[in-house]
Amino acid sequence: MTKAELVAKIASEAGITKSQAEKAVDGFFSAVSDALAAGDKITLVGFGTFSVSARSQREGRNPRTGAKIKIPASKVAKFKAGKTLSEKVK
Secondary structure, three states: OOHHHHHHHHHHHHOOOHHHHHHHHHHHHHHHHHHHHOOOOEEEOOOEEEEEEEEOOEEEEOOOOOOEEEEOOEEEEEEEEOHHHHHHHO
């Protein structure tokens, strides 16, 4: 599902215009991005949890040359599905 399809689905289910639905979707994306950038965790009961995880520095290999390289430490966004969502997907 693309963003445009998501906006259309939300608009039809909520009985609002597509432009209103797009503003809501953009607002949600912005709120989640800002919270994760600040290091916060977002929990949507029944749906899931968005969080930030730290990855330590590690050693990897260049697939072309086989040379060892150091992959620097970084932070990554994670999503863990909630119970209700997990059961619905099964």
